[in-house]
Amino acid sequence: MKYTFVIVDDHPLFRGALRLALTSKASNVEIIEIGDLESAKALIEKSTDIDLVLLDLSLNGVGGLTGLISLRALQPLVPVAIVSATEDAVTIRAALALGAAGFIPKSSSPETINEAVKAILEGEIWSPLLGDEAGELDPEMVELIMCMRKLTPQQGRVLGLMADGMLNKQIAHELNVSEATIKAHVSGVLYKLGVESRTQAVIRLARFKEEVLL
Known part of the structure; x- marks a missing residue:
């Protein structure tokens, strides 16, 4: 089975690093790189074969959570995972509450990124928070x-x-x-x-x- 992943990030070096992590152990992956939210919305609105969107939390001045809301409204069945350098618990919990399929820190190793993606594709919600840290929003x-x-x-x-x-x-x-x-x-x-x-x-x-x- 072939998977199609869309990386939405305005930093080409990180897009390249994430592409490398996602393709290093799999040959059945197609990667589409996009540098801005509007282009991502246009692609997702018309495409029916996207398996996962990996969305940067801070994108061209547009917050990832705002982008998350927009993308999920266009295609509710396409999982969207937040990928971010921000790792505070409140932001992670808010992203998941807004419907993110997972939250992957940019500091994650390639092994962790692949583990997270595998879990999301299997229908799980991936979070770096554990135990009491997971907590609840007020x-x-x-x-x-x-x-x-x-x-x-x-x-x-x-x-x-x-x-x-x-x-x-x-x-x-x-x-x-x-x-x-x-x-x-x-x-x-x-x-x-x-x-x-x-x-x-x-x-x-x-x-x-x-x-x-x-």
Whole structure:
């Protein structure tokens, strides 16, 4: 059986290192390397034969957890594993709560990377956390994560642009859609985040960013 893995990382040297780790003990692996989130979204949206996506947590200024939400919304059945130099327990737990199939530290040996990938392909959730360290997120963070998971990819983009201080007209221009469409997205964002104003929505997003590397 042949496997297709997509490595999404903006650092070509790390993509090469990960490719080497994944192909060193297997000849039945096809590797697709992508350097930005938008290209990854375009590929994943139209492809039906991807077995695993390995997503960098910090990608071209776009947080991996935001990217994780977007990619899983496009293809919920394609497992997405976070690969990161950040290894704090809160970020790992948040990634897994958002639906990551695993969290692989960039400091992992090739043997550990292959072990993690093998486990994920067998349907397991891979985590470097053990015992008490695995712990649980506090209830407020769990509630925030559940709200974030409800957002569609476009709603997530709109929320991010709202956080940048853009008005509806500016967001519409940025996303090349009508202002009426943006108003509808904003309403959807407010409803799913359980808030009544743009300011409150941005505050909720900021609270999330304070806790994890979004």
